[in-house]
Amino acid sequence: MISSTRTWLRRNQTNFAIGAGVLGAGYVAGQYILSKITETRQRMSEDRVAKENLRRRFQQNQEDCTITVLALLPTATENILDALPVERITQDLQQKKAERLGRNIGALDGASLHPSSGPSSVVDEDGKSLASLQSEGYVHASQMAASCSGSENPAAAKTTKGKAQLWNDLKISSITRAFTLLYTLSLLTLLTRIQLNLLGRRNYLSSVVSMASHSPQEPTISLENLDDDNTEPTYGNDFETNRKFLTFSWWLLHRGWRDVMAKVEFAVKAVYGPLNPREDVPLERLSTLILEVRKRVEGATPEERRSHRWLPYLLPPQDQEGMVLRESGMVKAFSPSESASIPSPPSSLSPTIPASESSQSASLRRLLDETADLIESPTFTQILTLLLDTTFSHLTDHQIRTEAYKLPDPTSVPSVQEIPEIDTGLTKAKLASILAVMTRQAHAIGSGVPNRYAQAIEDVKELEAFAAVIYSSHFEFEALGGDSSREAAKEAQRSQEGAVPTAEGKKEAGGVVGTATDMFENVWGRITG
Secondary structure (H helix, E strand, C coil): HHHHHHHHHHHHHHHHHHHHHHHHHHHHHHHHHEEEHHHHHHHHHHHHHHHHHHHHHHHHHHHHHHHHHHHHHHHHHHHHHHHHHHHHHHHHHHHHHHHHHHHHHHHHCCCCCCCCHHHHHHHHHHHHHHHHHHHCCCCCCCHHHHHHHHHHHHHHHHCCCCCHHHHHHHHHHHHHHHHHHHHHHHHHHHHHHHHHHHHHHHHHHHHHHHHHHCCCCCCCCCCCCCCCCCCCCCHHHHHHHHHHHHHCCCHHHHHHHHHHHHHHHHHHHHHCCCCCCCCCHHHHHHHHHHHHHHHHCCCHHHHHHHHHCCHHHHCCCCCHHHHHHHCCCCCCCCCCHHCCCCCCCCCCCCCCCCHHHHHHHHHHHHHHHHHHHCCCCCHHHHHHHHHHHHHHHHHHHHHHHHHHHCCCCCHHCCCCCCCCCCCCCCCCCHHHHHHHHHHHHHHHHHHHHCCCCHHHCCCCHHHHHHHHHCCCCCCHHHCCCHHHHHHHHHHHHHHHHHCCCCCCCCCCCCCCCCCCCHCCCCCCCHCCC
């Protein structure tokens, strides 16, 4: 029995060997496949978490942009209101009216039994427009203190301008002020989006680079700064550089708005100069006049708008960058005797950045240059035009339409209810009433709570797409620290694909190569389809 068994085993040992090999190979292959499946599942889970974290970080970054704009806007608003004191002109007109009333009353008291009705009718005619302004709440509460303080010294407050000149000043100043605030709000929104999204992108890449130098067991992507033990600032971790970069919004808030106001005022005088405040203005004509002002400011054709340079309004020339840092308190202002002892910066660094900050100047210079490139791109002008379309539409089609023309707001009518057709060419309102609305809206634009104009800007889908382009591109241009940094940048590019939200119905950005400017334009073209 045993002998036969041994014979059978020897006779089939080849088959047993083959069977054992097949089973072993199957087991090894099965274990390999299972490990790969587990690894793929883990990788997909990590990528999904990373993309969700990045998406939340991007959305938080956009909310920070809105909060920052609302925090900075009152500074520019105060400067613009001081430069165009519409309420003070209104007080001068009221003073002129009171003086005429006093003279007419005196003339009537000394007249015969047949007084002329001329003075009374003149006073009534002159007071119609002022009555319209007062009934519309023309004088803002924030200006009452200044008006009262000015009335305590009549001799100092008395103006030498005539009534016609005062009305013309009132017309030009009120329109210029409202339009300047709309331009300033739109420009500040875009500048803030560029700044914070550039820094957000650098912070994200910094976390990826930091993770590349840590243990593989740690999460692939982290939005935290885990590189605290590294004394050398990298990418977005340089807090002082980030602060200085954000400080450059000082230029628009204190200098750039003046150039915007001058350009707007010149256009307003050319378009609205011939109009009389007592004149009836149809709504359709008002829209045409506003469009004409915008054409003179921004450009009448698409080519003129694309060639218009907004950079001087938003960032200072390089020879004034140091002044901006000093005026904003970021750099100590040296006296002439002290400045002679400051060593000259190396030739490779910009002379506009103080030598004491040379360790940060290269990174700051790169941020400023990229910001300038974005501002001078045609896409910037395209987005700015959309923001201005939105804010001017809100002013004309909602506020002036309802308050001056007494027409229903199209957005307040339920969708199931048909809006009656209104001939905007026949619907008219006094220019004085329109000026009253513009003056009140100037305060709403600059310091309204809630700020309806900022909310209207947030609804522009292309603005979020513009921010997504900035946040999710140019990773290879940030990775300058060697092979590991470049590999981390590639990892960042791969992980962000599909993570950063774009406008609804838009295509994803990514996978574009070329120079920085060409890459940006190419990505934007992909997003906008």
